[in-house]
Amino acid sequence: MMDLAAADRHLAARLPQGVLRPVAPAYLEEPRGRYQGQAGLIAAPRDLDEVAAVIRACAEARVPVVPRGGGTGLVGGQVMPQGPLPLILSLERMRRIRGVHADEAVMIAEAGVSLHEARAAAADAGRQFPLSLASQGSAQIGGVLSTNAGGVNVLRHGNARALCLGIEAVLPSGEILHDLKRLRKDNTGYDLRDLLIGAEGTLGVITGAALVLAPVPAxxxxxxxxxxxxxxxxxxxxxxxxxxxxxxxxxxxxxxxxxxxxxxxxxxxxxxxxxxxxxxxxxxxxxxxxxxxxxxxxxxxxxxxxxxxxxxxxxxxxxxxxxxxxxxxxxxxxxxxxxxxxxxxxxxxxxxxxxxxxxxxxxxxxxxxxxxxxxxxxxxxxxxxxxxxxxxxxxxxxxxxxxxxxxxxxxxxxxxRGGSFSAEHGVGRLKVADLARWGDPGRLAAMRAIKAALDPAGIMNPGAVLSF
CATH class of the missing domain: 3.30.70.2190 (Alpha-Beta Plaits)
Incomplete structure (x- = not known):
C-alpha cells in the first residue's frame, strides 16, 4: 500500500480532471452519529467509465474505497472510522433516468438517482416504483440496492432485491459487469445481481439498475x-x-x-x-x-x-x-x-x-x-x-x-426463534460482531470465500459486513 501522498498522486495521474475533490465534512457523517468517518479524497465520477477508472486506480494503489449513496444508512456502512485513509466514492453525479419502458413495467436508473426521483419518473409514466422509505428524498438507488432496503410496502411488492431485474456494476478489479437486463427469466449461471444487491459495497459498486415498476391501484x-x-x-x-x-x-x-x-x-x-x-x-x-x-x-x-x-x-x-x-x-x-x-x-x-x-x-x-x-x-x-x-x-x-x-x-x-437481528438496515459496521456471533458458519465461510475471490486486496468497503 502506498503512503497517502503517493496514493493521491497516483489517483490524480490516472483519473479525468474534475473527478477528485477534497473531503467535505458531510461525507464523513452518518445519521445516528455513532461513527466519525475519515478519508483522503472524494471521487465523484460522472459515468460508468469514470467509476471503473477510479476502482482500477485504487486497486493498483491498494487504496480502500468506501462507496457512498445518500448517506442515509443506519448501521455505519457509509463511513470508515479506522484504518488507512480511504477514498470515498460518491455516485451523486450519476443521476440519469436512462429509460422508462412503461409497457414492460421497467425503468433504467443510474445509481445516484434519488428514490424520490425514481418514484416521480415512474409516476410520470403512469406507473409506480413501489419501494417507499421515509428517507426517499436523500436515499439513492445504488444505496437502497446495496443495502437491500425494505420500507413500508414489502408486504405487497417485496424489498429492493425483488424490485430489480438487472444491474450494471464495477467489480473490485475495475472490470465492468454489464448485466443491465430487462428480463424476468434469465437462467444463465450464477446470479451476480443478487450477489451484489445487499453486499453493502463490499463486492463492487452498483452504477445502474433495471427496476421493476408496478401498476398504480385504481x-x-x-x-x-x-x-x-x-x-x-x-x-x-x-x-x-x-x-x-x-x-x-x-x-x-x-x-x-x-x-x-x-x-x-x-x-x-x-x-x-x-x-x-x-x-x-x-x-x-x-x-x-x-x-x-x-x-x-x-x-x-x-x-x-x-x-x-x-x-x-x-x-x-x-x-x-x-x-x-x-x-x-x-x-x-x-x-x-x-x-x-x-x-x-x-x-x-x-x-x-x-x-x-x-x-x-x-x-x-x-x-x-x-x-x-x-x-x-x-x-x-x-x-x-x-x-x-x-x-x-x-x-x-x-x-x-x-x-x-x-x-x-x-x-x-x-x-x-428463527429470526434475524438485521431485518432491513443491513450489517454495516454496527452489526459485524453480531453476524460473526450468530451467522451460520457455513454461510459465513462461503461469504468470506466470495469476498476473497472478488476482492483479494480487500479494498472494497473494508470493515463492513465481514470481520476477518
Missing part, C-alpha cells in the same frame, strides 16, 4: 384500527390477506408508547383516538377499478370487530386524511429520536413467533429494570423496530452498564 385506502394485542393484530393481518387476496399494500404495527412519545414531542401531529390505545395497526389497501377501497376497509373493520380483534378505528375519507394517518406513523421515528433510545433493534421474525417474542422480551426487560419499550414496524413482513428508552425522569446514560447486554439478549431471543 382505488386505495388507509385505516388505523385499534387492536387488543399483537396476537389480535396478526389474526387481523391474516383476515385482511384472505379477504383482499394480496391487495394489502402495508400493515404497520403501532404501539401506544410510540403515540405517547408523539404527543409529548410532536403535539401538532393529529392523533385519531381520544383515548390512546395500547396497540393499533395502520392498514393500506390498493384495489382494482370498481372495488372501492373504503368499502373494503369498512368490511374488514366490521369483520374484525365481530371476531373480537378490533375495538375502534378510523378510515380515511380523503387523500389528505390518508396522508395525515401516514404522517403519524412516519413521525414516530422522529419522536423516538427526540426521547433518545437506550438501544434500537431492527429485527425480523416468522409471523407465528412475533407475539410470543413481544410478550417474552417485555417480561425479560421488565425484570431487568425500569424502562420504556416502543415496539412498532412492518408487521406484515415480520419486521419490528424494537427500541428501548429510559424511564420517565431518567437519562440514557443511566443504562450504559446494561444496554449492550440487553441488546445481546434481545438478539439471542430473536435468533432462537
Amino acid at each position: 382505488e386505495s385506502g388507509v385505516a388505523m384500527l385499534v387492536v387488543e394485542s399483537p396476537e389480535a393484530a396478526l389474526r387481523l393481518l391474516s383476515m385482511a390477506q384472505t379477504r383482499l387476496a394480496g391487495c394489502v399494500t402495508a400493515f404497520e404495527l403501532i404501539a401506544g408508547q410510540g403515540l405517547e412519545f408523539l404527543a409529548e414531542h410532536f403535539p401538532q401531529t393529529r392523533q385519531p383516538f381520544a383515548v390512546r390505545p395500547e396497540w393499533a395497526v395502520l392498514v393500506e389497501v390498493g384495489l382494482p377499478e370498481g372495488l372501492p377501497a373504503q368499502d373494503a376497509l369498512e368490511r374488514l373493520f366490521g369483520a374484525g370487530c365481530e371476531a373480537g380483534l378490533v375495538s375502534d378505528g378510523v378510515i380515511a375519507q380523503s387523500g389528505q386524511q390518508a396522508a395525515e394517518v401516514w404522517a403519524l406513523r412516519e413521525t414516530i421515528p422522529l419522536a423516538n429520536r427526540a426521547v433518545g433510545a437506550i438501544a434500537s433493534h431492527d429485527i425480523s421474525l416468522p409471523l407465528s413467533g412475533v407475539a410470543d417474542f413481544i410478550r417474552e422480551a417485555g417480561a425479560m426487560l421488565g425484570a431487568e429494570g425500569d424502562m420504556r419499550i416502543n415496539c412498532f414496524g412492518h408487521l406484515g413482513d415480520g419486521n419490528l423496530h424494537y427500541n428501548l428508552f429510559p424511564a420517565a425522569g431518567r437519562q440514557r446514560g443511566d443504562y450504559d452498564a446494561v444496554r449492550h447486554d440487553l441488546s445481546r439478549r434481545i438478539h439471542e431471543m430473536v435468533v432462537a
Whole structure:
C-alpha cells in the first residue's frame, strides 16, 4: 500500500480532471452519529467509465474505497472510522433516468438517482416504483440496492432485491459487469445481481439498475384500527390477506408508547383516538377499478370487530386524511429520536413467533429494570423496530452498564426463534460482531470465500459486513 501522498498522486495521474475533490465534512457523517468517518479524497465520477477508472486506480494503489449513496444508512456502512485513509466514492453525479419502458413495467436508473426521483419518473409514466422509505428524498438507488432496503410496502411488492431485474456494476478489479437486463427469466449461471444487491459495497459498486415498476391501484385506502394485542393484530393481518387476496399494500404495527412519545414531542401531529390505545395497526389497501377501497376497509373493520380483534378505528375519507394517518406513523421515528433510545433493534421474525417474542422480551426487560419499550414496524413482513428508552425522569446514560447486554439478549431471543437481528438496515459496521456471533458458519465461510475471490486486496468497503 502506498503512503497517502503517493496514493493521491497516483489517483490524480490516472483519473479525468474534475473527478477528485477534497473531503467535505458531510461525507464523513452518518445519521445516528455513532461513527466519525475519515478519508483522503472524494471521487465523484460522472459515468460508468469514470467509476471503473477510479476502482482500477485504487486497486493498483491498494487504496480502500468506501462507496457512498445518500448517506442515509443506519448501521455505519457509509463511513470508515479506522484504518488507512480511504477514498470515498460518491455516485451523486450519476443521476440519469436512462429509460422508462412503461409497457414492460421497467425503468433504467443510474445509481445516484434519488428514490424520490425514481418514484416521480415512474409516476410520470403512469406507473409506480413501489419501494417507499421515509428517507426517499436523500436515499439513492445504488444505496437502497446495496443495502437491500425494505420500507413500508414489502408486504405487497417485496424489498429492493425483488424490485430489480438487472444491474450494471464495477467489480473490485475495475472490470465492468454489464448485466443491465430487462428480463424476468434469465437462467444463465450464477446470479451476480443478487450477489451484489445487499453486499453493502463490499463486492463492487452498483452504477445502474433495471427496476421493476408496478401498476398504480385504481382505488386505495388507509385505516388505523385499534387492536387488543399483537396476537389480535396478526389474526387481523391474516383476515385482511384472505379477504383482499394480496391487495394489502402495508400493515404497520403501532404501539401506544410510540403515540405517547408523539404527543409529548410532536403535539401538532393529529392523533385519531381520544383515548390512546395500547396497540393499533395502520392498514393500506390498493384495489382494482370498481372495488372501492373504503368499502373494503369498512368490511374488514366490521369483520374484525365481530371476531373480537378490533375495538375502534378510523378510515380515511380523503387523500389528505390518508396522508395525515401516514404522517403519524412516519413521525414516530422522529419522536423516538427526540426521547433518545437506550438501544434500537431492527429485527425480523416468522409471523407465528412475533407475539410470543413481544410478550417474552417485555417480561425479560421488565425484570431487568425500569424502562420504556416502543415496539412498532412492518408487521406484515415480520419486521419490528424494537427500541428501548429510559424511564420517565431518567437519562440514557443511566443504562450504559446494561444496554449492550440487553441488546445481546434481545438478539439471542430473536435468533432462537428463527429470526434475524438485521431485518432491513443491513450489517454495516454496527452489526459485524453480531453476524460473526450468530451467522451460520457455513454461510459465513462461503461469504468470506466470495469476498476473497472478488476482492483479494480487500479494498472494497473494508470493515463492513465481514470481520476477518
